[in-house]
Amino acid sequence: MDQKRYEIRIKVATNYVDDHSDPNIDRYVFAYTITIENLSDIPAQLMSRHWVITDANGKIQEVTGDGVVGEQPLLSPGDVYRYSSGAILETPVGTMEGSYRMHAESGVDFDAPIPPFTLAIPGILH
Secondary structure (H helix, E strand, O other): OOOOOOOEEEEEEEEEOHHHOEHHHOEEEEEEEEEEEEOOOOOEEEEEEEEEEEEOOOOEEEEEEEOEOOEOOEEOOOOEEEEEEEEEEOOOEEEEEEEEEEEEOOOOEEEEEEEEEEEEOOOOOO
C-alpha cells in the first residue's frame, strides 16, 4: 500500500474584464490566476483539468482537457506554478470548481481538487 501523502495547494484570484464584456448581450468575461503548490515530498505532474462552470441561471459548462494553457507542468516538492486563463458567462455572477489530474513520480495518479470560487462583477455581491 502506498503510504505517501500527495498534497497540492491551489489558490485562485479572479478579475472581471470590463473591456471584453458586454452586458447588453449577456457576455461577462472573467480572468483568473491559479497558483498551484506541491506540498508533497514527491514530484507530481499536472496531466489534465476538469472544470465545472455554473452561471447564476444554473447553466453548467464542463471543460476537460490536457494540461493547462498548453502545458503539463512538473512540480517538484515545494515548487509553485502559476497561470492565468479566463471564462465567459451569460450572467454577472457564477462559480467555478473542478480538479487537476496529477501523476506522481511514484506512478500514482491522483486528483487535486480545485475548491469552488466565485466570479462576480465588482459590487454585485454584498
